[in-house]
Amino acid sequence: MQNSSALVLTVAERIDDKGDIMRLTLTGEGPLPEVAAGAHIDLLVETPEGPIWRQYSLAGDPADRTQWQLGILKDPDSRGGSVALHQLVKAGETVHVEGPRNHFPLAQADHTVLFGGGIGVTPMLAMAWELHAKGADFTLHYATRSAERCAFADVLPGLPFADNVVLYHDDAQKLDLDAVMPAPNPTTHVYVCGPQGFMDWVIAHAEASGHATDHVHREYFSADVDASGDSFDVECAQSGLTVTVGPDDTIAKALAREGLKIEVKCEEGICGTCVTDVLEGEIDHRDQFLTEDEREDNDQICACCSRGRGKLVLDI
Incomplete structure (x- = not known):
């Protein structure tokens, strides 16, 4: 990072x-x-x-x-x-x-498949540049609603890796995941970015095809997050502060009112800026940032949207 x-x-x-x-x-x-x-x-x-x-x-x-x-x-x-x-x-x-x-780096792989939906093509282009420079084996699948809404179309033909880019438009040739999803392999990695529906579709298809969860990499630009829920208490181990987070409140906002500020930027649980260490308690994860393995560790929380089930003790 x-x-x-x-x-x-x-x-x-x-x-x-x-x-x-x-x-x-x-x-x-x-x-x-x-x-x-x-x-x-x-x-x-x-x-x-x-x-x-x-x-x-x-x-x-x-x-x-x-x-x-x-x-x-x-x-x-x-x-x-x-x-x-x-x-x-x-x-x-x-x-x-x-x-x-950088929360979305490339992993070492023999074969990399990139899926970019609409604006989600932006990090995929950077990945394609880096993979090309390394002489790596990769394909970039770029899907848009139509050719009239396909950004970067003027520069794609002139890129040194243009032959590795495949375009799809919903009103013409649609992206067929059954046809292009690679077979699962320990040396194959899949990356996806775009609207949440597009990402959920690609991720579900990749995992259903047998790809390991940690070989399917994703970055959300936005997320529909429900940060509400039952009230719970948050104790801050270092400062000694304890607050109650109400049904429509967040950890970050409740602490800020008491003078303890956790830096927050996206407010949607996608950027990782507000990730805070948890010492005790059960976490109700609402973010799209932490991986499933990180969630299972139960020692980090996105304070902008995730909640606790009962009391949480934070390392702040």
């Missing part, structure tokens, strides 16, 4: 692409921090309700430290971050960034 740092970067280019996707090229005064495929940055977004942080995957060549490339979907159902960016960001302006962070 790369360490995060605060940066002020310049929007060198803005392209309004198909599918309501805005492509940004960000540059700095010198070389940008080193990144690996799967990394994302936290971007500060000014909204009418105040500043918020949102996470966006890096889509360009990870070896190119002169620029970072983003693809940002204008999602009318989002909580305002993407819409505000589409309205406000202009070429030549500066943006505040933290990162990079």
Whole structure:
């Protein structure tokens, strides 16, 4: 995982692409921090309700430290971050960034299969760049609703790994998982990113085909999370603070009111910023960030959305 740092970067280019996707090229005064495929940055977004942080995957060549490339979907159902960016960001302006962070790295594999649905193609492009540089065996399956909503279509034919990319459009040739899902193998890994329904479909198919859970890698851009539930108590072992988290409250908000702040960014349990160590108690996981193995360990919680069944003791 790369360490995060605060940066002020310049929007060198803005392209309004198909599918309501805005492509940004960000540059700095010198070389940008080193990144690996799967990394994302936290971007500060000014909204009418105040500043918020949102996470966006890096889509360009990870070896190119002169620029970072983003693809940002204008999602009318989002909580305002993407819409505000589409309205406000202009070429030549500066943006505040933290990162990079990487919770979605490539594993060592003899064969890698990448599935990108819509805006979920952004981290897959970075992975394709890195795999190509290594001379690795891979295929990128990129699915969109139609050719008219296929972002990056202008650059795909010119990529050095263009022959490894297969396009699918729902109104023409649809993605057929039965035909393209590889056979399970200890040296084969599957990666998926995109809308939650697309991801759930690919993940379920991969696991039903026999792929081990830890060989099916996923990154959610957003998630429908229900953070409500029965009240429970949280004890903070280091500070000695104890709070009650109400039915419509979260751990992070309840602690913040008492002066103990846990850093929160996505508020949907997808970015991992708020992960906190748990010393005692049963966790009711609501996030999409922790793996099944990490959940079974019962020693970490996403404080922005997950809850406790009874009392939890946190290592803070």
